[in-house]
Amino acid sequence: MTNPVPVIDISGFLDGSDLATASAEVREAATTSGFFQITGHGIPTELFDAVYTVAEALSALPDETKENLVSPSGHPYRGLRRNFDLTGRMVSEGFTASRFEGPDDALAAGVPEDFADFYAENAWPDIPGFRDAVLALAAQTRTLGRSMMRIFALALDLPVDYFDECVATDSTTSTIRLYPARGEELTDDPTVIFDEHFDGGLLPMLHQRGTYEGLQIRDPDGEWFNVPVNDGAFVINMGELMNRWTNGTWPATRHRVIASTDPAGHRATLPTFFNASADTLVAPLPGVGEPRFEPVTVAAWQNRHITKSHAERRYTTSHKRNEEYVARLAGSNR
Numbered sequence: 001m002t003n004p005v006p007v008i009d010i011s012g013f014l015d016g017s018d019l020a021t022a023s024a025e026v027r028e029a030a031t032t033s034g035f036f037q038i039t040g041h042g043i044p045t046e047l048f049d050a051v052y053t054v055a056e057a058l059s060a061l062p063d064e065t066k067e068n069l070v071s072p073s074g075h076p077y078r079g080l081r082r083n084f085d086l087t088g089r090m091v092s093e094g095f096t097a098s099r100f101e102g103p104d105d106a107l108a109a110g111v112p113e114d115f116a117d118f119y120a121e122n123a124w125p126d127i128p129g130f131r132d133a134v135l136a137l138a139a140q141t142r143t144l145g146r147s148m149m150r151i152f153a154l155a156l157d158l159p160v161d162y163f164d165e166c167v168a169t170d171s172t173t174s175t176i177r178l179y180p181a182r183g184e185e186l187t188d189d190p191t192v193i194f195d196e197h198f199d200g201g202l203l204p205m206l207h208q209r210g211t212y213e214g215l216q217i218r219d220p221d222g223e224w225f226n227v228p229v230n231d232g233a234f235v236i237n238m239g240e241l242m243n244r245w246t247n248g249t250w251p252a253t254r255h256r257v258i259a260s261t262d263p264a265g266h267r268a269t270l271p272t273f274f275n276a277s278a279d280t281l282v283a284p285l286p287g288v289g290e291p292r293f294e295p296v297t298v299a300a301w302q303n304r305h306i307t308k309s310h311a312e313r314r315y316t317t318s319h320k321r322n323e324e325y326v327a328r329l330a331g332s333n334r
Helices: 021-031 045-059 063-067 102-110 113-119 130-155 240-245 298-311 318-334
Strands: 006-011 036-037 079-083 090-098 174-181 192-197 201-208 215-218 224-226 234-236 257-259 267-274 316-318
Touching: 021 036, 021 130, 045 090, 045 174, 045 267, 063 267, 079 192, 090 130, 090 215, 102 113, 113 234, 113 298, 130 174, 130 201, 130 267, 130 298, 192 316, 224 234, 298 318
Parallel strands: 006 036
Antiparallel strands: 036 234, 079 090, 079 316, 090 174, 174 267, 192 257, 201 234, 201 267, 215 224, 215 257
16 A cells, blocks of 8 residues: 555645645545645744754753753643653653643633633743744744635535634644654664554644654554655644544544664654634534534543543653643543
């Protein structure tokens, strides 16, 4: 089987010269593999370069400084998160920030009071230029996310602005994820360094660099495929909420990250998890058959996703504070 990750040029849609081609190609990819890459997105390389540069500075911080960057609440998608294999080796580390700095910022932007606590506080490192670089790229990727939702609308035979209101106060998070060189030969090949999972939201968008192809997707037959590293592209996949919104016709796809067989191999990625407003009620769209999923808000679904994805891990664990947060969340969801 050929690699099921097509490359789709969206420049014609963005400049208004061709609204049909990209949406048709997205429809095909979304209903088959659930993964594709987009080019022609218009985000300058310099914005990626700036974030990868401050990511190196983040990686170089001493352990005691990194300890203070873990979210005070333990939220796994705020501040610094380090993942360890079952021997205790650190296999990846990353930083995540929400588009809102915390509940007060969300309220000021018009988020309903009942959903303000969904926005846990960010925890920024004291690295010159770090916050500015992350926020500059985040502004561009969030704009791209809104354009992709318009492509999605046309791909679903809906009005182009169908999702606009749902993403007006999007609940997007921006992440840096680093997979450092192991410095020794693998004992097992493949060695999983980020557990197999579904993404939980609407529209994950991943920029990646590195010396090897470590991101893998699993096809319906259980076969794993590498996702090529393309510096001019974003990797796009369907999150579980998009799967629910389309009543299962656009599948969320299992994926994982493996270690390089080269002891010096390393990766760095910039995932943007573009998501609808926290209070958006996601229910199967009309015209896609008998509903298979009950309606759920974005906020409620994320809590369910966090506990489920952590429970499914086989190869990695996180910081004690992150694990305690997830345990509390799992208890409250019972």
